[in-house]
Amino acid sequence: MFKTMGRAFRLLLAMTLLTGIVYPLGVTGLAKVVFPKQSEGSLVYKDGQPIGSVLIGQNFSDPRYFYSRPSAAGKDGYDAASSSGSNLGPTNKAFLDSVAQRAEKVRTENELSANASVPGDLITASASGLDPHISPDAAQIQIARVAKARNLSVQQVQALVDQYTEGRQFGFLGEPRVNVLKINIALDSL
Amino acid sequence: MMSNDFIQLIVFFVVLFALAIPLGLYMAKVFQGEKTFLDPIMGPLEAFIYRICGIDAQKEMNWWEYALSLLAFSFVGLFTLFILQLGQGYLPLNPQGFGGLKWDLAWNTAVSFTTNTNWQAYGGESTMSYLSQMAGLTVHNFVSAAAGIAVVVALIRGLSRHQAKTIGNFWADLTRTILWILLPISLVGGMLLVSQGVIQNLSPYLTVKTLQGANQTLAMGPVASQEAIKMLGTNGGGFMNANSAHPFENPTPFSNLVEMLLLLLIPVGLTFSFGKMLKDAKQGKVIFGAMLILLVLTLGTTYSAEIAGNPLVSKIGITGSSVMEGKEVRFGVVNSALWATITTATSCGAVNAMHDSLTPLGGLSPMLQMMLGEVVFGGVGSGLYAMLLFVILTVFIIGLMVGRTPEYVGKKIESFEMKMAILAVLIPSACILLGSALAVLITAGTSSILNPGPHGLSEMLYAFSSATGNNGSAFAGLNVNTVFYNIILSVCMLIGRFSPIVLVLAIAGSMAGKKITPAGAGTFQTTGGLFSGLLAGVVLIVGALTFFPALALGPIVEHLLMLAGKAF
Numbered sequence: 001m002f003k004t005m006g007r008a009f010r011l012l013l014a015m016t017l018l019t020g021i022v023y024p025l026g027v028t029g030l031a032k033v034v035f036p037k038q039s040e041g042s043l044v045y046k047d048g049q050p051i052g053s054v055l056i057g058q059n060f061s062d063p064r065y066f067y068s069r070p071s072a073a074g075k076d077g078y079d080a081a082s083s084s085g086s087n088l089g090p091t092n093k094a095f096l097d098s099v100a101q102r103a104e105k106v107r108t109e110n111e112l113s114a115n116a117s118v119p120g121d122l123i124t125a126s127a128s129g130l131d132p133h134i135s136p137d138a139a140q141i142q143i144a145r146v147a148k149a150r151n152l153s154v155q156q157v158q159a160l161v162d163q164y165t166e167g168r169q170f171g172f173l174g175e176p177r178v179n180v181l182k183i184n185i186a187l188d189s190l
Numbered sequence: 191m192m193s194n195d196f197i198q199l200i201v202f203f204v205v206l207f208a209l210a211i212p213l214g215l216y217m218a219k220v221f222q223g224e225k226t227f228l229d230p231i232m233g234p235l236e237a238f239i240y241r242i243c244g245i246d247a248q249k250e251m252n253w254w255e256y257a258l259s260l261l262a263f264s265f266v267g268l269f270t271l272f273i274l275q276l277g278q279g280y281l282p283l284n285p286q287g288f289g290g291l292k293w294d295l296a297w298n299t300a301v302s303f304t305t306n307t308n309w310q311a312y313g314g315e316s317t318m319s320y321l322s323q324m325a326g327l328t329v330h331n332f333v334s335a336a337a338g339i340a341v342v343v344a345l346i347r348g349l350s351r352h353q354a355k356t357i358g359n360f361w362a363d364l365t366r367t368i369l370w371i372l373l374p375i376s377l378v379g380g381m382l383l384v385s386q387g388v389i390q391n392l393s394p395y396l397t398v399k400t401l402q403g404a405n406q407t408l409a410m411g412p413v414a415s416q417e418a419i420k421m422l423g424t425n426g427g428g429f430m431n432a433n434s435a436h437p438f439e440n441p442t443p444f445s446n447l448v449e450m451l452l453l454l455l456i457p458v459g460l461t462f463s464f465g466k467m468l469k470d471a472k473q474g475k476v477i478f479g480a481m482l483i484l485l486v487l488t489l490g491t492t493y494s495a496e497i498a499g500n501p502l503v504s505k506i507g508i509t510g511s512s513v514m515e516g517k518e519v520r521f522g523v524v525n526s527a528l529w530a531t532i533t534t535a536t537s538c539g540a541v542n543a544m545h546d547s548l549t550p551l552g553g554l555s556p557m558l559q560m561m562l563g564e565v566v567f568g569g570v571g572s573g574l575y576a577m578l579l580f581v582i583l584t585v586f587i588i589g590l591m592v593g594r595t596p597e598y599v600g601k602k603i604e605s606f607e608m609k610m611a612i613l614a615v616l617i618p619s620a621c622i623l624l625g626s627a628l629a630v631l632i633t634a635g636t637s638s639i640l641n642p643g644p645h646g647l648s649e650m651l652y653a654f655s656s657a658t659g660n661n662g663s664a665f666a667g668l669n670v671n672t673v674f675y676n677i678i679l680s681v682c683m684l685i686g687r688f689s690p691i692v693l694v695l696a697i698a699g700s701m702a703g704k705k706i707t708p709a710g711a712g713t714f715q716t717t718g719g720l721f722s723g724l725l726a727g728v729v730l731i732v733g734a735l736t737f738f739p740a741l742a743l744g745p746i747v748e749h750l751l752m753l754a755g756k757a758f
Binding site: 001004005006007008009010011012014015016018019020021023024026027028030031032034035038039040041042043046049050051052053055056057058059060061062065069073078079080081082083084085086087088089090091092093095096099100103115116117118119120121123124125126127128129130131132133134135137168169170172173174175177181184185188 | 194242243244263267316326398415419432509513518519525541644748751
């Protein structure tokens with residue numbers, strides 16, 4: 001019995017060294033050489049300072065920017081050190097009320113009619129709370145607002161949305177989408 | 191839109207089978223000690239490991255020596271992981287300065303990772319130091335997966351050996367599985383994931399000024415290396431709280447495809463290893479067939495429920511999907527439904543969408559798959575050995591019907607095997623139902639509920655099914671980081687893991703000792719589509735009889751009330 005325990009302990013140590021130290025450090029080293037940008041978080045810089053990651057969504061409340069989806073990460077949303085979904089269930093009244101309120105807000109902000117349909121993703125919280133994307137529909141309905149707030153023509157903003165609408169990866173994987181941070185950076189440099 | 195969904199599903203399964211079948215044949219070679227292309231690298235490393243650990247890999251073990259070695263290894267791992275988490279505040283590689291975990295959380299997590307469950311009552315990026323993630327959790331992602339595979343290999347030896355006393359050497363099976371299978375695939379998978387944007391660094395968290403001028407702190411860490419084995423070993427424990435929904439764990443639709451492939455590669459491949467090792471490929475295919483039938487049923491249920499959507503949300507007036515709560519735009523409905531199905535078909539439990547926010551029937555089939563005992567491909571190793579228990583039940587039922595002593599692959603199934611198989615099915619089921627019943631009755635159980643109405647019961651049922659099935663996914667609204675849930679779920683995880691393992695090894699030992707008699711004219715053939723159908727039927731009937739009443743009070747009634755327009 002003691003012999004078995006001893007072997008178990010030694011094998012665990014050997015495996016800890018191999019799979020817990022050598023393997024992750026090896027991948028880290030390799031990743032640093034082969035994919036330096038990705039391994040550090042695909043950061044975006046402005047004037048030499050990192051302003052975020054293209055993979056991680058940010059909060060936008062200024063009407064001059066496209067808005068991201070609602071977020072349940074952290075207290076104010078988009079807390080990238082505290083990822084989380086809302087975990088609200090499909091028949092939870094509190095959830096349904098908040099979705100209805102958000103739909104109202106989207107209609108008011110974008111000057112839509114009272115019974116206009118709104119994109120589902122724009123009024124629901126994502127799984128991570130850090131979703132960097134919105135659906136092309138969700139970008140479309142914000143165009144008029146953004147154009148007005150920036151004194152741009154609707155055509156100019158529309159062109160930007162078309163440019164920043166990503167198709168499915170390799171033509172069939174995933175869903176079409178717009179990266180909110182990327183398009184907002186592009187807006188600022190118009 | 192729907193047609194594109196089907197293209198994605200078909201591509202996934204075609205690529206999966208194209209990769210898993212050759213892998214299965216390769217794994218059979220590894221388990222039987224035959225020559226492979228990795229021998230020049232791994233051979234010397236293997237010999238070195240045996241030397242420093244004092245292991246004689248040639249020494250065969252009988253079933254209880256095998257079980258004892260496995261238990262010793264698991265419990266040594268459990269206690270060292272427990273201590274590592276308590277003491278992480280004093281250890282290096284902790285740029286965020288996280289303190290030690292509270293005892294009940296550290297215990298729950300140690301049990302969770304050593305039982306291949308990866309239930310997480312904590313948020314990774316706000317709790318664990320890099321050292322705990324790497325030298326603690328990543329290690330157990332490897333070794334617990336390898337231990338599960340070792341058990342099924344031992345069982346296959348038991349089925350294929352003729353009047354033998356032994357079923358292999360646990361240390362050798364564990365070591366060879368890690369060196370020849372898990373480590374090389376993880377390395378390739380990890381690098382593929384980094385190419386898509388999964389992070390891999392030891393940097394401290396980075397605080398940036400966002401475009402709109404707020405502060406945002408980006409969690410960092412050696413994610414990709416853990417991500418690859420998390421999927422490959424059907425572990426499922428996320429580096430981050432949001433698991434594979436987090437863009438740093440799963441940034442693109444392609445990384446999502448890679449992770450789903452990693453997840454099913456070994457469970458699917460093992461059914462082919464099984465056929466190869468028995469020198470009867472049809473025996474593997476028949477089990478593969480039964481698992482596939484069940485997977486198509488559960489995938490169909492989840493996908494169609496999610497496509498049908500939530501009428502309570504639709505009536506607000508929306509375009510696009512009405513069930514995007516808890517989903518990511520880049521994955522959409524189809525990739526979330528597919529993932530939710532396969533992560534619970536196997537005992538992985540990683541999520542790319544929040545299961546608590548799925549539609550009632552969308553959440554039902556993940557729950558049911560865990561209740562069935564994780565036999566729809568199942569965990570690495572554990573899925574196949576649990577399914578082989580159902581094979582024993584099925585041939586027994588057929589034996590009753592045709593009036594002959596039941597046989598499987600030329601070996602008589604007798605009362606000892608039947609008792610062990612029945613116990614291995616009954617004990618986890620009892621654990622799920624009694625545990626949930628207890629939680630419903632006391633405040634410590636019910637006060638953790640987030641969603642009111644029948645969904646609250648579903649949250650508890652899901653937790654006990656997940657812990658007992660060693661899955662690890664959750665209806666995460668339930669607050670499980672309490673002493674009550676941390677302790678009771680750790681007990682479920684231990685029972686759910688080790689009771690079947692010991693019983694399966696007992697069967698392996700008893701089967702190894704039996705004669706192999708060639709099939710006669712009256713032998714019921716356990717190959718072909720008919721047997722696949724019967725096996726899938728037995729799994730479903732046993733599961734339905736056991737769990738239908740509980741499911742009726744949770745997801746089924748919630749579905750009916752949702753259609754009737756009722757909210758809670």
